[in-house]
Amino acid sequence: MKITLIAGARPNFMKIAPIIHAIQNAQKKGKDISFRLVHTGQHFDEKMSATFFRELNIPQPDVNLECGGGSQAEQTAAIMIAFEKELLMNPVDLVLVVGDVTSTMACSIVAKKVNIKVAHVEAGIRSFDLTMPEEINRMVTDSITDYFFTTSEIANANLRKSGVSEEAIFFVGNVMIDTLLENIPRFLAPSVFSTLGLQKDNYLVMTLHRPANVDQGEKLKELILTIVNNVDGLPVLFPIHPRTAKIFSDLGIQAENLFIIDPLGYLEFNYLVANAKAVITDSGGITEETTVMGIPCITLRDNTERPETITIGTNELVGTNPLALLPVLSQLLNGKWKKGGIPEKWDGMAAERIVECLLNLQ
Known part of the structure; x- marks a missing residue:
């Protein structure tokens, strides 16, 4: 299976990193899976972008589409135009998007337009606030996604209510927490x-x-x-x-x-x-x-x-x-804050579950 992974903005990098590591682990075990990493360039500040690739041990992108700046519409259009050329030159079996930024929505649309399946990591989360650009990105992406990787039972319920079939929903946990747990020993003052x-x-x-x-x-x-x-x-x-x-x-x-x-x-x-x-x-x-x-x-x-x-x-x-x-x-x-607990499957294994699911789709 050939996969294109999309990263565009700071939150994406934390979500993509454990997926890359899980794919690399699967490759070492002889599994037929490979990836091409596409950075849309949505965030182009050094602190908001390049630093994360170094810190999280992500390989340099195969391509940077350099689509930073501009209004919401201008950026969406720029990403779609650039990613369509990229995808036609480098066809794959699946485009995997994460989160809810402009790149997530734009690349999902392009993939579906050229008949490539889409997987959405962090699918189904909703604020129900259409004044948030991210909410529109989530809704549009999930309306055309083929495989939904979710962080919670609440997200699963949101997808079911919107008509997504049970077979397309994969409750895997939270890749952000994979990255967090992996890197706690490396935190730096x-x-x-x-x-x-x-x-x-x-x-x-x-x-x-x-x-x-x-x-x-x-x-x-x-x-x-x-x-x-x-x-x-x-x-x-x-x-x-x-x-x-x-x-x-x-x-x-x-x-x-x-x-x-x-x-x-x-x-x-x-x-x-x-x-x-x-x-x-x-x-x-x-x-x-x-x-x-x-x-x-x-x-x-x-x-x-x-x-x-x-x-x-x-x-x-x-x-x-x-x-x-x-x-x-x-x-x-006054020291009266609630103690809190950890949601189900926020255990550092979400990316491994995602890659296992992807391999079973072949």
């Missing part, structure tokens, strides 16, 4: 840890990038000030997303316990998370990682496509109203 004299459980990590939180300067300012002024002076580390940095620079925020740092690589960022008192975020993937690491997580969103991180894990959804943060921060500081 960033220089800021010693520079600021940070101590375990004595600081917070914050990440913000979603339009609802960062596109309006005053809203972003109110959010940040509410956080830094209500954590008993604990240091708040803010690895700032390029999207957020442009807006933040005009806000004039002054706070002695707020530390703006550049985006970090996977190993350094997760070192900070693993040793933090809590994480405040609007990311989806981080809520999965904090759940497995047992770190309290406060999510600044009105909905989530990963409800198991709340019902089972350490995550709490508080919305985007800054005032809603106050009771949650008080709960955290």
Whole structure:
């Protein structure tokens, strides 16, 4: 079986890495499976892209389509045009996409248009919020996918409700957690840890990038000030997303316990998370990682496509109203955060299950 693997944006790399390693293990056992790695170039910043290939032991892509920048429509079109040429020059049996970024949807459409089957890793997750570009990407991708690899029974139920047959759904677990568990021994303290004299459980990590939180300067300012002024002076580390940095620079925020740092690589960022008192975020993937690491997580969103991180894990959804943060921060500081557990099959073996399924499809 010949497979094209698609990676385009930072979250993709963490999901692709264990699948590549599982394919390589299968090849060593004499299995008939090979892959071609296509990087769409959706994220082209060094910290958002190339670093991850090195840190996660992913081979250099066979091709980089260099489709970074532009509006949603421009980027989707650029990826589709470039990937169609790539696929026609290098035909395969299956195109495997991961997650919910623009590259996921665009490459799925192209593959189906040229009659190549599509497998979607992380299929079936839903926020039911059509203002999120990612939700549209998920829905479109799953509407044309042939093989659905899922992270939870909730995702399975979403697919069944949309008419997907049971035979096409494979509950395999979470490849993000495969990568996390594989790399915990390799986590690396960033220089800021010693520079600021940070101590375990004595600081917070914050990440913000979603339009609802960062596109309006005053809203972003109110959010940040509410956080830094209500954590008993604990240091708040803010690895700032390029999207957020442009807006933040005009806000004039002054706070002695707020530390703006550049985006970090996977190993350094997760070192900070693993040793933090809590994480405040609007990311989806981080809520999965904090759940497995047992770190309290406060999510600044009105909905989530990963409800198991709340019902089972350490995550709490508080919305985007800054005032809603106050009771949650008080709960955290008073040591009353829930303990949390780990969802089924988030055990580091998801990629092995995926490759086993793929081999059985032949």
